[in-house]
Amino acid sequence: xxxxxxxxxxxxxxxxxxxxxxxxxxxxxxxxxxxxxxxxxxxxxxxxxxxxxxxxxxxxxxxxxxxxxxxxxxxxxxxxxxxxxxxxxxxxxxxxxxxxxxxxxxxxxxxxxxxxxxxxxxxxxxxxxxxxxxxxxxxxxxxxxxxxxxxxxxxxxxxxxxxxxxxxxxxxxxxxxxxxxxxxxxxxxxxxxxxxxxxxxxxxxxxxxxxxxxxxxxxxxxxxxxxxxxxxxxxxxxxxxxxxxxxxxxxxxxxxxxxxxxxxxxxxxxx
Numbered sequence: 714x715x716x717x718x719x720x721x722x723x724x725x726x727x728x729x730x731x732x733x734x735x736x737x738x739x740x741x742x743x744x745x746x747x748x749x750x751x752x753x754x755x756x757x758x759x760x761x762x763x764x765x766x767x768x769x770x771x772x773x774x775x776x777x778x779x780x781x782x783x784x785x786x787x788x789x790x791x792x793x794x795x796x797x798x799x800x801x802x803x804x805x806x807x808x809x810x811x812x813x814x815x816x817x818x819x820x821x822x823x824x825x826x827x828x829x830x831x832x833x834x835x836x837x838x839x840x841x842x843x844x845x846x847x848x849x850x851x852x853x854x855x856x857x858x859x860x861x862x863x864x865x866x867x868x869x870x871x872x873x874x875x876x877x878x879x880x881x882x883x884x885x886x887x888x889x890x891x892x893x894x895x896x897x898x899x900x901x902x903x904x905x906x907x908x909x910x911x912x913x914x915x916x917x918x919x920x921x922x923x924x925x926x927x928x929x930x931x932x933x934x935x936x937x938x939x940x941x942x943x944x945x946x947x948x949x950x951x952x953x954x955x956x957x958x959x960x961x962x963x964x965x966x967x968x969x970x971x972x973x974x975x976x977x978x979x980x981x982x983x984x
Contacts, residue, residue, distance in 0.1 A: 795964050
């Protein structure tokens with residue numbers, strides 16, 4: 714029986730074929746935001762004495778269903794930026810996460826901090842599409858690629874002036890990645906096949922990357938103490954979605970988490 718990840722990828726391929734029929738690869742380059750100057754995603758994640766927060770705009774998920782009924786991407790993006798997020802991740806997968814490329818376009822016109830398109834990217838068309846809708850970076854999931862596919866997608870990100878956050882789940886994924894072409898590595902603490910979360914496993918995998926790689930911990934994060942652990946382990950950034958999406962004011966939640974983390978770091982330094 715196909716697992717949820719396999720099902721999502723298969724649906725992605727079906728939907729992608731339909732979008733290609735409506736907007737050609739060449740036509741993407743004529744869209745309004747395609748020529749927008751890129752915002753430096755990697756640089757935004759490298760803070761002194763802090764853990765950068767990539768705050769995620771996510772309406773729903775396969776495991777939790779509808780997460781935020783009162784969903785206004787533009788308002789949430791404003792709140793995130795005001796709250797001190799270093800970057801914003803926008804889910805654009807529609808069938809499983811109720812996302813939309815329109816959300817990405819709206820947010821890109823609204824904020825000045827870098828944007829990550831989070832989706833199940835399997836084709837260079839989607840990379841150019843991300844650029845056309847205002848993204849500065851794309852998520853590339855190593856485990857859903859095979860052969861030279863990941864390198865092909867990485868080449869496309871450079872061709873279109875984007876950056877890539879390459880996401881891994883396992884040691885096999887890490888070994889598959891060619892770090893000569895990867896500047897930002899993420900490890901998803903939640904296994905998309907079982908949905909179990911293990912923050913320590915994620916940190917262990919991140920430490921297998923070369924020293925100059927920007928490191929991002931993803932999923933299952935919701936407490937300042939989680940970020941303190943990342944700080945202590947020299948992890949650059951945390952991608953947090955569900956926790957913030959369940960708060961009445963997501964931006965205020967970002968600000969409070971950053972403040973509490975700062976206090977924890979200060980207290981730890983004084984001890």
